[in-house]
Amino acid sequence: MSTDWSGDLTTVIPPDHPLRGRVVPPGSKSITNRALLVAALAKGTSRLTGALKSDDTRYMAVALQAMGVTVEEPDATSFTVISSGRLMKPAAPLFLGNAGTATRFLAAAAALVDGDVVVDGDAHMRKRPIAPLVAALGALGIAAEAPTGCPPVTVHGKGSFGAGRVEIDAGLSSQYVSALLMASACGTEPVDIVLAGGKEGEEIGARGYIDLTLATMRAFAAEIERPDARTWRVAPTGYRATDYLIEPDASAATYLWAAEVLTGGAIDLGVPAEAFTQPDAKAHALIAAFPHLPPVIDGSQMQDAVPTLAVLAAFNQTPVRFTGIANLRVKECDRVSALADGLTRIRPDLAREEGDDLIVASDPGLAGQTLPASIDSYADHRIAMSFALAGLKIHGISIQDPSCVAKTYPGYWQALASLGVQLEESRA
Ligand SMILES: O=C(O)C1=C[C@@H](OP(=O)(O)O)[C@@H](O)[C@H](O)C1
Numbered sequence: 001m002s003t004d005w006s007g008d009l010t011t012v013i014p015p016d017h018p019l020r021g022r023v024v025p026p027g028s029k030s031i032t033n034r035a036l037l038v039a040a041l042a043k044g045t046s047r048l049t050g051a052l053k054s055d056d057t058r059y060m061a062v063a064l065q066a067m068g069v070t071v072e073e074p075d076a077t078s079f080t081v082i083s084s085g086r087l088m089k090p091a092a093p094l095f096l097g098n099a100g101t102a103t104r105f106l107a108a109a110a111a112l113v114d115g116d117v118v119v120d121g122d123a124h125m126r127k128r129p130i131a132p133l134v135a136a137l138g139a140l141g142i143a144a145e146a147p148t149g150c151p152p153v154t155v156h157g158k159g160s161f162g163a164g165r166v167e168i169d170a171g172l173s174s175q176y177v178s179a180l181l182m183a184s185a186c187g188t189e190p191v192d193i194v195l196a197g198g199k200e201g202e203e204i205g206a207r208g209y210i211d212l213t214l215a216t217m218r219a220f221a222a223e224i225e226r227p228d229a230r231t232w233r234v235a236p237t238g239y240r241a242t243d244y245l246i247e248p249d250a251s252a253a254t255y256l257w258a259a260e261v262l263t264g265g266a267i268d269l270g271v272p273a274e275a276f277t278q279p280d281a282k283a284h285a286l287i288a289a290f291p292h293l294p295p296v297i298d299g300s301q302m303q304d305a306v307p308t309l310a311v312l313a314a315f316n317q318t319p320v321r322f323t324g325i326a327n328l329r330v331k332e333c334d335r336v337s338a339l340a341d342g343l344t345r346i347r348p349d350l351a352r353e354e355g356d357d358l359i360v361a362s363d364p365g366l367a368g369q370t371l372p373a374s375i376d377s378y379a380d381h382r383i384a385m386s387f388a389l390a391g392l393k394i395h396g397i398s399i400q401d402p403s404c405v406a407k408t409y410p411g412y413w414q415a416l417a418s419l420g421v422q423l424e425e426s427r428a
């Protein structure tokens with residue numbers, strides 16, 4: 001067994017024992033990238049503890065440094081952000097890899113720069129839509145262009161945010177709303193951000209991520225009102241530097257919860273499921289019901305947990321249909337297809353797509369079988385991490401491009417190894 005996860009392929013050897021031990025998930029990606037940004041928009045020193053250090057948060061931190069903010073890393077889980085409260089024009093385009101949060105949040109925050117800012121990402125990010133956010137910036141009087149509808153985006157910042165009222169369609173991503181909310185607090189007048197389309201009070205997908213945004217903003221002294229169910233009114237208070245403790249990542253926790261029920265073990269995450277404020281913590285109640293997952297799971301309010309739940313569903317007593325997951329097609333990869341692809345590589349009848357739904361044809365008898373399958377991760381950390389769970393029960397499961405977990409959970413393979421899971425590294 002190697003302890004270097006840089007190979008092309010990781011084969012998971014099903015453990016012959018329940019997984020027991022203590023693994024605390026890393027800090028929340030969503031909260032870390034929100035806190036880094038609002039701390040950068042606050043004058044003074046903010047200490048962020050419990051933070052995630054991964055590709056996505058590194059891209060955010062480096063981009064903020066390129067805009068004149070000092071970001072120090074006193075230890076493995078802390079950032080110290082020292083800022084004038086202003087973002088300076090970066091010397092080069094901001095490169096944000098495939099970090100959706102960093103890309104969307106900084107596209108709006110770039111309006112606060114006096115000058116042009118190019119927000120760009122890797123080949124995957126360049127396929128992830130950003131046009132609704134660009135249009136919303138335009139409606140607020142902030143000129144911006146994204147000729148392909150995806151990054152790169154050029155934002156012609158005026159050194160302040162727009163004012164008034166803007167409608168935004170969050171159907172493709174709630175991150176557009178979060179991005180507008182966070183930047184709006186640094187304007188000179190209140191901004192009303194209104195959800196387009198839906199009926200009064202209608203839920204949007206990933207609504208819990210908006211709540212996370214509001215909570216982080218308020219922790220840094222922002223003031224937001226809710227004049228009606230579709231509208232957030234952000235006061236032009238700016239942010240106050242503060243010390244902020246970030247909770248562990250709920251999406252990362254789903255792999256550990258699933259590993260626990262799949263192997264009949266007991267993994268101490270150091271934090272009870274009820275303590276999480278992130279949307280994916282809702283998956284805990286479903287995972288706890290395994291092997292009796294319900295026949296239909298609406299993934300819209302726990303989107304990043306769907307890969308975990310879909311792989312778990314393969315071992316359930318009865319089939320599971322996943323609904324409300326259309327926007328999984330515009331995540332790091334098309335996750336609906338990637339999940340169907342991985343499951344059918346294990347056994348051709350194990351899953352199928354129906355419109356934007358995913359149907360997993362469960363079979364508890366899969367456990368203990370030898371079904372050699374090389375799973376294409378599609379460079380997507382969640383596809384890699386969730387299919388590793390199948391390898392806890394089925395002999396012959398290999399995960400391609402295992403290092404892609406570094407996007408949000410660089411210590412994932414070490415965490416499994418620390419629970420006694422044997423992993424074999426090889427070149428494809
Ligand atoms: O705001 C956030 O932190 C996130 C929102 C969700 O994305 P969308 O809003 O694009 O669906 C989620 O999938 C992503 O991992 C993190």
Ligand SMILES: C=C(OP(=O)(O)O)C(=O)O
Binds near residue numbers: 098099102331
């Ligand atoms: C969708 C995800 O990330 P992001 O949109 O932040 O790139 C994710 O982490 O599953």
